Amino acid sequence: MNWDVILPLFGFLAIVFLIGTYSSKYIRKAPDFLQEYFLGSRQLNGFILALTMVATFGSASSFIGGPGVAYNLGLGWVLLAMSQLVTGYFTLAVLGKKFAIVARKINAVTLIDFLKERYQSKWVVLLSAASIVVFLFSAMAAQWVGGGRLIESFTGLSYTASLFIFASSVLVYVVIGGFRAVAITDSLQGIVMFIGTLLLLIGTIVAGGGVSNIMTELAVENPDLVSPFGADRSLTPLFVSSFWILVGVGVIGLPQVAVRAMSYRDSRAMHKAMIVGTLVVGFIMLGMHLIGVFARVVVPGIEIGDKVMPLVALEVLPGWLAGIVLAAPMAAVMSTVDSLLLLVSSAVIKDVYVNYVKPSATQRQVKMLSISITAIIGILVFLMAIDPPDFLIWLNLFAFGGLEAAFIWPIVLGLYWKKGNAYGAFASMLIGVGSYMAIHLSVPNLFGMHTVVLPVALSLIGYVLVSLITQHKHQIEHQQIIQRFWGI
Template identity: 35%
Template structure:
């Protein structure tokens, strides 16, 4: 909460922001030296393993991770562990299933954005435009969550009014994203990911020690309410069937996140991808349990706080010296800024590249592309700020809605599009519309718990798969020219005379 140390903390955060803008300035100068579109959106496809791994982590670990998750743990106790546990296998699903294949396709086709991948694979401008518009809609919800998280941090730490916090965060991130493009986002993400990990390690250490150790934490939670240390938690927060559905949601929804999938268009080679996968796997297995530990400990140290989303920042301000607290508060600031910059980059790219350039003005390039990208970046920022000025109680609920919605919409069209030759444009359109439509209908009519108590994502994910398969079977396959680009080597390997039969040639 706001205290006499807040000025010192604010100065440390300001120093952190200055370093972030320095990265953006350096990368912006580098962006000017190459082709604008390729440099701005995929960093010239020259991203190495450390930067790739850290930017992937920083994008995934949003404000919901550092603000929303501790807030839920403060309110509902240890049961939230089951809610978040699926993150332990996120790296396996993301890097293991999509990474190498997306990178290969990006180099073959010159794809710069996520909608590029789908549009070119299915020879359909309609798919490109529809994907771009849905990305902007769903990422706006994600961005609203980040603006709220950033404002909550500044409100709790330095007493800055919420509305001014939203505006400040939005303007800062829009400036460095617009100036530096993907390379600025990737470099600042890498710096921010390091800050995040060190910050959460220190916070967990100091908070648990201040509370008297894990045994005393559990004892105090039990004294407050036995529901805090056992499922399903207070107010029947997480029944077993809901916990199962969230374990499914967390890793599988990542397969449809354009901001994460588009990272695989940027790496240098397969060796870099494998090293990045190892790095991110170790990072996630260390960071997320510690974040959750901070959340439950905050309930012991500060059982009564103004907003659950203040749980982490209030704990830091209580437990640590001001200078160190300022550094640790930079962890949630890092998570928020890194996710926001990625969402802005993907959303602006969707509008400029996939709606305007590829459908209205194919000759767009250079300075005109740069100006339009900057305009779209700030336009999206303004819309997000307007939506964030009236925040909900629990930040993490917005994060889950947006993330699950993206996964339900794009996961199967992406997976089948790059691995199944028989997938065609009708199947892709059916999968996108079916996944998105069924998810929204369930949320509107049933809320966050659907049929059999499962999360709407589970049913939408399955329905999207059915739509993709049925739609693909009802229409002719794609042209041989396209299939040769995407599956040529595999089709030849499995052709008669190569020992593998005809399974892929006419699947």
């Protein structure tokens, strides 16, 4: 056991727990339980909004997987990672005000509330809820495995015990604190991620004898490490550019990101969040992936990519500082998982149960149910993550791109295109998810682009064509929806 590393980690878990307790006070007092539990009563300020967006989006892959690949491929992978800078401002600029205003008009708490009111179709709602539950459940399980493995590697405890520590700390604050706890802990986690990146970046540059020295050594080992094409010249411009869809502008279609675009207090919060978010996401992505590249000179010969970041932290920093830095990936995993957990539970309770199973449920019943369902889902994920079944790992492959392809057009065009209707949205979701799975399984990275590109394009075509073909149907209802959404 390495106590230098473990103490900051557990200190961090303790603070997170306190935040959960603090937030649960708001839940007791809140006039509208669902608004508070799943949306923090739309009270986020700019700083918290920025950090919760960055932290939700930045997952284990930004801190563990990404630097490992950068270690092997060089600066080309940092270039690819910088396609994520755009997420700092794009989501809020595009969804931003329109989503916030509309969500208040129709009193939407979840993303699906919005889709439900906009398309007035049971099938759109059920398909959305199913996609969210299935994909995010599997994504969550994968992240929990990552969280368990992280604790396992720092503490030397067994995997199951590590997973238990991880799961119970996340569960406690999400279940008792709801969205407010998630957002506040996300901010704390975002700050830890930021500071961790800064410390490790400085430490690595110093240990490597300065940037010039590191670059020279890399170019001697293999010139392509400092080219944009990757050490094995596998990174073509087209392939790298296609990540602008997957981890750049396409992020707008991820439910966990989109729901944040209706959670803030006022337009000032949104403006501030764009500025802060861009700075923070840019710095973390640039810093963490550069660390991976620099590590090649500082700690050569690491075989397993996922070990690059922990090994370099222990190498270049004193033990207690390494502990703080290693809390960063932990924070990244937690901040992603907590949002997903809440989202899955909101899909089950708010979108399915309250909408279709028992619309007459009292506040008290809904409250009891929300808390217990959130806990039950968390426990289920924990049990799944102990020994993840193959189908879960299989599903997780589609989670990110599949959700983007499913939701991006029903959200964006639902907000900005009056002719969009339920048929178009339904077609778009089916085509998006279906073609994503088909392409991923048969010819991944078709035409040298990441798999996500074609499904996003196809689901756009599906949305527009089907909406236009069916525009004569239900004209009166459609007109009412438009009036409600666009009118005063």
